Amino acid sequence: MNRTIFALASGGVRAALSVYRLSGPEAGPALRALIGGDLPAPRLAALRTLRDKKGQQIDKGLVLWFPGPSSFTGEDVVELHLHGGRAVSQAISAALLDLGLRPAEPGDFTRRAFEAGKLDLTQAEAIADLVDADTSAQRRQALAQLEGSLGHLYEGWRLELLRGQAHLEAAIDFAEEDLPVDLIASSQAALSDLADRIAAHLADDGRGERLRDGLRVVLLGAPNAGKSSLLNLLAGRDAAIVSSTAGTTRDVIEVSLDLGGYPILLADTAGLRDGAEEIEREGVRRARERADAADIKLLVLDGANWPQLDAESMVQLDARCLLLLNKADLVSGAIPEKLLNHPLMAVSAKTGQGVDRLLEKLASTAEDRMAGSGAPALTRVRHRSALLDAEAALRRAGQQTLPELVAEDVRVAARAIGRITGRVDVEAMLDIIFREFCIGK
Ligand SMILES: Nc1nc2c(ncn2[C@@H]2O[C@H](COP(=O)(O)OP(=O)(O)OP(=O)(O)O)[C@@H](O)[C@H]2O)c(=O)[nH]1
Numbered sequence: 396m397n398r399t400i401f402a403l404a405s406g407g408v409r410a411a412l413s414v415y416r417l418s419g420p421e422a423g424p425a426l427r428a429l430i431g432g433d434l435p436a437p438r439l440a441a442l443r444t445l446r447d448k449k450g451q452q453i454d455k456g457l458v459l460w461f462p463g464p465s466s467f468t469g470e471d472v473v474e475l476h477l478h479g480g481r482a483v484s485q486a487i488s489a490a491l492l493d494l495g496l497r498p499a500e501p502g503d504f505t506r507r508a509f510e511a512g513k514l515d516l517t518q519a520e521a522i523a524d525l526v527d528a529d530t531s532a533q534r535r536q537a538l539a540q541l542e543g544s545l546g547h548l549y550e551g552w553r554l555e556l557l558r559g560q561a562h563l564e565a566a567i568d569f570a571e572e573d574l575p576v577d578l579i580a581s582s583q584a585a586l587s588d589l590a591d592r593i594a595a596h597l598a599d600d601g602r603g604e605r606l607r608d609g610l611r612v613v614l615l616g617a618p619n620a621g622k623s624s625l626l627n628l629l630a631g632r633d634a635a636i637v638s639s640t641a642g643t644t645r646d647v648i649e650v651s652l653d654l655g656g657y658p659i660l661l662a663d664t665a666g667l668r669d670g671a672e673e674i675e676r677e678g679v680r681r682a683r684e685r686a687d688a689a690d691i692k693l694l695v696l697d698g699a700n701w702p703q704l705d706a707e708s709m710v711q712l713d714a715r716c717l718l719l720l721n722k723a724d725l726v727s728g729a730i731p732e733k734l735l736n737h738p739l740m741a742v743s744a745k746t747g748q749g750v751d752r753l754l755e756k757l758a759s760t761a762e763d764r765m766a767g768s769g770a771p772a773l774t775r776v777r778h779r780s781a782l783l784d785a786e787a788a789l790r791r792a793g794q795q796t797l798p799e800l801v802a803e804d805v806r807v808a809a810r811a812i813g814r815i816t817g818r819v820d821v822e823a824m825l826d827i828i829f830r831e832f833c834i835g836k
């Protein structure tokens with residue numbers, strides 16, 4: 396049996412209120428000991444004075460009693476809503492340790508909920524994502540996943556496979572029975588159809604994962620072009636040092652932006668040039684590394700040198716680039732909308748010119764890359780690799796001629812998908828065999 400655990404469920408302790416959560420068989424006795432009386436009615440808040448073993452008052456607050464199995468973890472659960480503060484936290488923790496409870500490890504409560512069958516693994520992951528969500532689009536994605544959008548999709552696919560496997564197993568084990576003769580061909584058609592649906596789901600350009608992590612945007616360009624000035628302007632704070640000395644920035648400096656609900660990680664980098672001294676050279680190496688990993692490269696051109704283009708920056712030109720002509724305040728004459736077939740935007744970190752347009756452009760790109768058609772998106776590499784395994788197994792199944800081998804590939808595919816939701820079991824398959832075929836009636 397699980398030991399009873401407790402944890403401060405709300406973050407930092409210095410706050411008006413803090414919530415403590417207890418889960419396990421000793422949760423009820425612990426609450427009775429703390430309040431010196433009977434348990435309150437289930438799921439109703441009750442105001443109680445909490446005392447330690449010596450009868451010393453710890454605090455007065457709301458207590459809630461959630462008897463298992465209809466609780467978050469499926470176990471007996473208690474919530475204590477006490478005053479926030481280090482001394483209260485220390486006193487209640489000491490009292491709970493004194494009662495034999497153990498401090499929870501990260502994820503302990505959700506893990507117990509999963510083990511009790513309250514959540515599948517994608518929902519458990521969604522709780523972590525919801526807690527980490529910084530923007531509204533991230534929150535919506537996590538909520539949909541918590542509601543089971545991904546879990547239902549995968550579970551549906553898995554049941555389809557189990558049904559297919561049941562048909563094939565029946566053909567193998569009960570060949571003399573009255574089964575359809577074209578079983579293999581029709582199974583294979585269904586399997587290849589599912590493989591296509593999995594492939595379509597995988598071909599989403601990683602939007603779900605990108606929404607979790609943020610779109611990676613990097614500022615690149617020659618020293619002194621004004622990259623750090625632009626970063627500070629976009630971030631709305633002085634995150635990076637700006638100076639008229641070329642080669643000021645060395646380390647990569649990253650800020651998070653929320654553009655229309657979509658998360659962006661904007662990185663400022665060292666100015667690109669060769670032959671600098673050692674530290675700056677390392678900075679340039681890091682800048683190029685960031686550029687390679689970026690979703691969008693903002694290539695900053697120095698308006699002070701316009702229309703001269705520096706070679707080091709031009710090497711970076713590719714489909715991920717948006718060209719920015721900074722220091723537009725110093726440029727006289729018309730600035731073209733395009734340069735070398737890439738969109739060019741005139742901006743000035745000094746006057747703020749063009750910055751709104753740049754933000755709009757970034758926001759709309761972020762939406763393009765991260766918003767979906769409404770279909771659930773996979774959100775983790777773990778999902779992707781399991782689905783790739785499943786798809787490969789289904790493609791293999793299409794090549795097999797013996798029902799045994801087709802069935803084996805289907806089994807591999809079903810297990811791969813079952814790993815995503817954490818619901819790999821064999822009982823379900825037996826149920827389907829007997830329900831659908833009525834064999835051995
Ligand atoms: N006139 C004008 N000056 C600017 C503008 N943007 C930046 N500057 C000036 O250009 C100089 C360099 O700016 P930084 O932001 O440090 O340039 P950087 O690209 O980060 O430079 P490194 O870190 O050395 O690569 C500073 O003196 C800024 O004040 C602008 O839009 N107009």
Ligand SMILES: [Mg+2]
Nearest residue numbers: 622623643644
């Ligand atoms: Mg800089």
